[in-house]
Amino acid sequence: MKTNLERFFSSFVTTIVLLLIYAFGLAVATFIEKYHGTAAAKAMVYYSPLFFLLQFLLVVNFIAATIKHQYLKRGKWGLMLTHFAFIVILLGALTSFLFGEEGILHLREGETSNQIAVRTSDNTTFHTLPFSVELKKFTLTRYPGSASPSAYESEVIVHVDGQDREERIFMNNVLDVKGYRFFQASYDQDEHGTILSVNRDVAGRNITYSGYLLLVIGLVLCLVGKDSRFMRQSRRLKELRKATNVTAVSLALLAVSISVNAGEKASPMLDAVQKYTVSPEHAALFGALPIQSGSGRMMPVNTFSSEILRKLHKSDKIGKLNSDQFLLSLLAMSDMWMRVPFIALSNPELAAYYDLTDGECAYIQVFDSNGNYKLQEKLEEAYNKMPAQRTRFDKDLMKLDEQLNIFHQLINHQMLNLFPKEDDLNHKWYAPGDDLSAFSGKDSMFVSRILDWYLGEVQEGLKSGDWAKADEVVGMIGTYQQAKNKTLDISPKRMQAELKYNKMDVFRYCKIGYLVLGGLLLVLSFAMLFRRSRWMKVAVWLLGIGVLIVFHYHMFGMGMRWYIGGYAPWSNSYETMVYVGWATVFAGLLFVRRSTITFALATLFGGIILFVSGLN
CATH class of the missing domain: 1.20.120 (Four Helix Bundle (Hemerythrin (Met), subunit A))
Structure with missing residues (x-):
């Protein structure tokens, strides 16, 4: 009996069978997470007794195989390290489960707390942090002209070790304090409170990463080791x-x-807008203008248009149009582009639910016959969920909403931050669709009217093929930028280098x-x-x-x-x-x-x- 057990646990066949079952379990967990959220996947698979038993059997199998085949004595360092790495990775996961903390910190503006709510399968308990967090201000930013959130952040004061630290927490900015990590998760409906996801797993994370490092070293030794x-x-x-x-x-x-890359699907509407193509030379002239991104970085319009096209269409070209030609075409013929199914949509379930074109949809398709935004109800539900509870449908819906709002801003002449305000202490550049009350006199008239004039000349150029007047207006915009920019050092050499880099x-x-x-x-x-x-x-x-x-x-x-x-x-x-x-x-x-x-x-x-x- 003992011999049979030893054979079973040290057999490579057992290893393969256990790994196949493990892979199947992970696949099932991924499927559950996609449709029911991370919490359901953890409860049904990751933290289930059967899954822990399976991982324990894998550890026993790896140890038994190492002992039976005498990897240490035979100098099989690669195989020994690979087996040991899997054990370390599983121990890291176990450490995270046993000793890691994961909870929620809910704060209202002006409120201070050191208690996080930790949910278990039975109830909710409260853990005390070795410091306290005060919510100074919560800010929710919405896309202009839309109810969809574009960003939200929490300004907090951390009271730790007798000191007060002012910090900001937003989507891509995590707060680390004494091993605890705070993520911006959600917010209160009245926009005066924040919900932060809190995680502490220093030991488990370090053990798991060490296991990954050992695994890489082991695999390399298995491949190129002398024996x-x-x-x-x-x-x-x-x-x-x-x-x-x-x-x-x-x-x-x-x-x-x-x-x-495979050729793009033919679209009658895409063919129609491509019959009127902006001259490549004029598009390049427009693409060389400096523009300020949402993050404040100065870059050529060419970089901005490339980012926009890849965000909307997942490609750096659309049909025969490059990114600069696309942006000018979109601005000059926005009514036609609203009907072009070019906005990337990777979720067939989402397309079927809202009756959208599968693969790529048009902006106009997301509105019903009464002009109501089809996505609004489900979108609010998705934003009100904790990130771990969001399904694949929720995440793809939020991505689609972001793409649609970018399109909406462009056709309303927002995001096109082409115009500096002289002596602005915040170094802010403005778009024609922004609030331009900060400008006065001739500057106000120029900034508010020049883009419409320019797009009118672009439309004439599309009809006649003569781009001289459009070139002239681009030159006027460039001259205004140089004359009014007094706060930012825009290097023409760097701008040209970026254009060259984009082209290469x-x-x-x-x-x-x-x-x-x-x-x-x-x-x-x-x-x-x-x-x-x-x-x-x-x-x-x-x-x-x-x-x-x-x-x-x-x-x-x-x-x-x-x-x-x-x-x-x-x-x-x-x-x-x-x-x-x-x-x-x-x-x-x-x-x-x-x-x-x-x-x-x-x-x-x-x-x-x-x-x-x-x-x-």
């Missing part, structure tokens, strides 16, 4: 390559796998280069395990030079971002992934003399990381 199965097979194949002839590997499949599209070409070159290198590296020939060595050498060229182009792109932004290019998730992709390829270059396969895989991973970063 790994992969390297042993590599040495055997090298011994046999002189006596073995291998049929050439077809590279056609690789070319197919790295396919170009560095990281997209690096992604393609890494995927193509890495794929070819991998195929050749495997082929050379069976047979080496002169042309293969030359091909690998040439591909390596190609990777080195792409790598330096990648580094050049990062340098341009550094110069344009004025700070190191790893300050957000996109830039961090771009940097990690660069570091991955750099690590592969360090291994190039030792292992061509490792170099090829590192190059491929660099391309994959850039691909994922581009999805942001």
